[in-house]
Amino acid sequence: MPNMDPKKCPMPSQDPNVRNKNFEEVALGYTAEMAVNEAQRCLQCKNHPCRSGCPVDIDIPGFIAEVAKGDFEAAYQVIAKSSALPAVCGRVCPQENQCEGKCIRGIKGEPVGIGRLERFVADWHRENVHTPAAKPEPNGHKVAVIGAGPSGLTVAGDLAKMGYKVTIYEALHVAGGVLMYGIPEFRLPKDIVQKEVDGLKELGVDIECNMVIGKVLTIDELMNDYGFEAVYIASGAGLPRFMGIPGESLKGVYSANEYLTRVNLMKAYKPDSHTPIMKSKAVAVVGGGNVAMDAARCAKRLGAENVYIVYRRGMAELPARKEEVEHAEEEGIIFKTLTNPVEVLGDEDGWVKGMTCVEMELGEPDASGRRRPIVKEGSEFELEVDTMIMALGTSPNPLIRSTTPGLDADKHGCIITNGPDGLTSRPFVYAGGDAVTGAATVILAMGAGKEAAKAIDEAIKAKNS
């Protein structure tokens, strides 16, 4: 008999006023008892709509049935068939728009907490099972992957399981991509990312850090001189965008990428870190996506008294996940929506001392379907801040497309692919993740990696048959 509680079992989490001063994980995770209870809310319905919402097609009812029985390792094995990074996805996927958004329990109440269960299962496995994954039989074929972020790790994991010898080339000094430099510790502990990366190494994947492909080696060299039969480009989103308003070069203006990289990758939040970061009193984060929420919550934890999210549309239009917005609000982040900065103000020494903003109102929907923000006449006001963080998205990194002849990119610089299989304009060169889509989510990047792994396998088999 299913558990008919209309609400999800709540996620135990750190008190907002405690956690906004530390970098430890916010959500503490289910206990075994909570997990079994929550799993019993699943009706095991025939059509399993949840599954169609998962970009990597996890057998969701299958793993939940095992959790309900209390067989957590069996549940893990079900997930592991489809996902290389369950502990990551259980934490950072936008489940409300994916699996949980399609759950029929969600029609009359709250959907099954699929993300929370996935996280529980992955964490349980990591803490309780220590047998290394079996190394697959090598098939004698080599594939190179550029970028050790979610997309690259996924394609590498899937191909390694099929017997391919995979080498991942990573530009930074650690593997993980945005999971390491972007998403903060309190949302995704770096130990967990490291464990997932170690899992891939156990499968026989080689990870070479400090390798900027396009500079130290080109794709043509990888294919001609190093014997890789296919290459998957997952080099990520690239350079931050700025607004182009006066004062953006003042001291105290960061891109979210820089701010988060300093905090997460370079550990600037630790007192003994060698990496400097502003000791801010009042911070304005410009933008409304998940990256903006992450930056704001980091700034608060670093000791800023007032942290503002400044966004030109309304609360309803914030592109960030609802959960992230709620967490930010609980932690005391102040939302200045329908507000747009027009100038950054500096003091005589060139430090940010505030910004001039205008109020906005929403007009007719624009090409993106969202209502276009319009400036309210005469609404200028000043907001006193000493730090500004621009979280306005990115434009693709030019290093690979500018050094790979015949690799087509669109007018924004995103690599053009054939469709979901990720084939580019060059034979045996595939691409996926943010390098193709522009800044998007971890799970979409993983989904692209999954599709590409299948396509690469088929292409190499076809060539050799």
Added chain:
Amino acid sequence: MFKIVKRRELNPTVTELVIEAPLIAKKAKAGQFIIIRAKADSERIPLTIAGYDREGGTVTIIFQVVGGGTMELNSLAEGEYVHDFVGPLGKATEIEGLKKVCVVGGGVGCAIALPVAQALHAQGTKVVGIVGFRDKDLVILEDEFRACCDELIIMTDDGSYGRKGVVTVPLEEKLSGGETFDEVITIGPLIMMKFVVKTTRPHNVKTIVSMNPIMVDGTGMCGGCRLTVGGQTKFACVDGPDFDGFEVDFDEAMHRGTMYKEFEAHARDKACNLFKKEVE
């Protein structure tokens, strides 16, 4: 891990390291840079490549101790290893087709000016070198410059070696004396490059400057190294580090460069105290 195959002190605050990095050595070109991390928890420091040996598989870097990071780097001995070494990053200096060039270097920037002068010399370009230092003790790489410059002018602020004065004095003399250059390439402190540009602008001689702003990743991700060039935001790590000097907003770059001055000073003092303790 990358081995330090040779270590040499060029002057009391400037050190040269020759690092074993065969893949980078194969691709490096004058004007490009690398990112180095001394130890597992060190900062990422961008340093312009001072030389490379394609056959020997080494890359040479020269740095001045300015903060905690460079101090840590300076503490490594010959035979030890740096934790991370990545490159070659940025675009190489464009030298093709140049017939006569004036290379102007200042202080530790001369370390970066040298490979440019050498590359020019190797392709048959006539090279006039003007290098400036604070005083005689800080003069570096004189022999190396002599070997690749058709004319070399050494300047010191206090006149303790070469001519007394700043680099723009002989540059102005040459330009107003009617000497012509296809290009002036200048590498050194921002304030020096700003004044080199001020000197060349009235004579309308194309001037290339090598910018070395604050960076974190250095691969086109963080955006920390942004500059305003010709009114547009440019990133030194992927669009540079070389830019048209007439277009660069130097005042802004100088302001931004001081952002972590206090932290650097603090880190340096902290590191100094640590070393002192070790000595005691």
